[in-house]
Amino acid sequence: MKRLAVLLLAVLAASCAPGSPRQPPPLPPAPPTAAPDQFGLIPSQFADLPGWRDDAAAAVLPALNRTCDRLLKQPNDKSVGQNGMGGTVADWYTPCSAARRIAATDHDGARVFFEGWFTPFLAVNNGSADGLFTGYFEPELPGSRSKKGKFVVPILGKPRDLVTRRGADGSMESGRMVGGKFVPYASRAEIEAGAIATQASAIAWVEDPVDAHILHIQGSGRIRLEDGSVLRLGVAATNGLKFVGISRILRDRGLIEDASMPGVRAWLKAHPAQAKALMAENPRYVFYQTISGDGPVGSEGVPLTAGRSIAVDPRYVALGLPLFLDTVEPSGQPLRRLVMAQDTGAAIKGPVRGDFFWGTGEEAFDKAGRMKSGGRYWVLLPQRRSPRIAGIN
Structure with a gap:
């Protein structure tokens, strides 16, 4: 026991000696790798x-x-x-x-x-x-077929230059042809800055950019027009870029505690100056088409x-x-x-x-x-x- 105490004192003294190199603490063990899905x-x-x-x-x-x-x-x-x-x-x-x-x-x-x-x-x-x-729903937003008054946020149809093809892994990918080469399509930030203004037309206009962003997350929705009629929207295509959830973006910044969609919507509407840039960090963009039927159409086609x-x-x-x-x-x-x-x-x-x-x-x-x-x-x-x-x- 006495010998152990002497050794400990010697180690402590060496660690405090002037000019003695300080060794960084050992790295924590790497977390176990999750097993592949089976x-x-x-x-x-x-x-x-x-x-x-x-x-x-x-x-x-x-x-x-x-x-x-x-x-x-x-x-x-x-x-x-x-x-x-x-x-x-x-x-x-x-x-x-x-x-x-x-x-x-x-x-x-x-x-x-x-x-x-x-x-x-x-x-x-x-x-x-x-x-x-988790859960999802079909948003219903007030809107117009044309840009006027408070309806200034466009819901875009499929761009003319958007190309969809099957990738090497068999999944579908979206992009455009530039100089004979297939390249990724414009990101959300680029699209909202006007990058495809000559390629895509709005099929409807809504009032609130936050509600429009939630429409993009949900993938389908309804626009209630000024005359009381309803325009039902379904996905026509996407820009093919990775989806990044706005709740994750807000959590990573430490900006929100209630990361539910109602909590996220309330925060974004209360902070409009920050909301636009934060929503643009989700590069994925959804393009719409009008559909008919009793409800939003899922990926099965019903x-x-x-x-x-x-x-x-x-x-x-x-x-x-x-x-x-x-x-x-x-x-x-x-x-x-x-x-x-x-x-x-x-x-x-x-x-x-x-x-x-x-x-x-x-x-x-x-x-x-x-x-x-x-x-x-x-x-x-x-x-x-x-x-x-x-x-x-």
Whole structure:
């Protein structure tokens, strides 16, 4: 013990001696590298699904029927999802026909239908069913077809010089041709500074740049015109650059504590001088087109159904499949219901990840903007799937 004390004193003295070199403290160990995503499906029973018997199951049928309308127009032998996760189109003919015979209020009948035609599989990532679920909505903004009065913020249509092609990894990328070479398209900051003024025309004008930015984040929306009519907008294209969320930008600057979308919107509107430059740090820009139909159109190509459509990562879950969701609302109330995978999103990445569509208007905005919940989901696959490509027994 005495020898240890003498050694400690010697070390301390050496460290304080004039001219003695100071050694930097050792670096902390590097954080463990996250394991690569590994999607898996665990066979389950409907009795395993919490709240299965409490859901108003027939409410998902309009969304399912929209998927069926799209699906059954395709070749019989076409695979549903990557590697034929959902079998082939032919495997859906009879279930889709049976779904149409169920009354809109027959929730027990809807449950019997799903139990008879589908098998639930718990989705996991590296064996864990824990995932993240957020929400989105369809903004509705006052606006005009022309620039006048307070309506000075343009909603641009697809530029004439924008080119879309398939990249080396198979994904679609956007840019333009310059001197015979494909180059990245202009960023948000460049576009808002007038870089493509001769290439893109506004299809509508709105009042508030913050609300326009939120429209860009959501991907679809409605413009309520001065005569009371509604102009529904859907994505025509993007500039192809990376999406950077405004909430992340504000958090990284230490400017905000409430990083929910309602909190972000309130901060941006209260600080207009800073808001423009901060929003321009998101380089991604969305170009719009007018659409018709009962709701915003998701990536599957069908109108979304409020409270029954969800955005997923299509690398893992095929668009058009039913899911049973087990998460919570922003209020803390359970959110357990059948939904349809009918959309995708730039920030929706990972095997157990979802973005729940709340609908249109301010109430939907409040719920969507505050939702960031843990949860899990089951993928419902047809019991009769073509074994040649189904890949799941």
